[in-house]
Amino acid sequence: MEQLNNINNQAVNQVNGERPGKISRKRHIVKSFAAKLNQQRTMGEKVADFSTNFFGSLYFALFHVIWFGVWIIWNVGWLPGLEPLDPFPFGLLTMVVSLEAIFLAILVLISQNREAKIDRLRSEVDLQINLTAEQEITKILSLVKLLVEKQGIGLRDDPELERMLKQIDAWEIEKKLERDLGETT
DSSP states (O other): OHHHHHHHHHHHHTTTTTTTTTHOOOHHHHHHHHHHHTTOOOOOHHHHHHHHHHHHHHHHHHHOOOOOOHHHHHOOOOOOTTOOOOOOOOOOOOHHHHHHHHHHHHHHHHHHHHHHHHHHHHHHHHHHHHHHHHHHHHHHHHHHHHHHHHHHHHOOOHHHHHHSSSSHHHHHHHHHHHHHHHHOO
């Protein structure tokens, strides 16, 4: 499989007029798609992304284990010399944790919305590239068929080839998928 990928990369580089082993500029553009969108983030989105990354870490979990442990030990009266601030059932701790959960949920939703926007853009780019590629492949098949026929090689009314030579109607596929998905929901 790796050998096939290497051959494909070499072919792409040759088509793009690049030296073997050099990364295609076109491929580099696709790779930097998310980076470009990340540069356009608002300050709130940057804070949400940083927060989501930190709050989803083991450090944050360990911080909470230590914090809850100290809070509980302190407030059940096990630490001599310290009066409990929030005796059992720990109403203040419950309120603080609830507020924290609300803000964490908001930050996660902000990050998820931004990621969903990136995914929608990528999907649209993929769709446009796939539609263009389908048109180009159909055209190539038409040209190959003409060359084969010009050489006097009969195709014997190949139904699969005839099917492949027809342009795909993306609108019809979309409508069919909408109907199919409508039936399952």
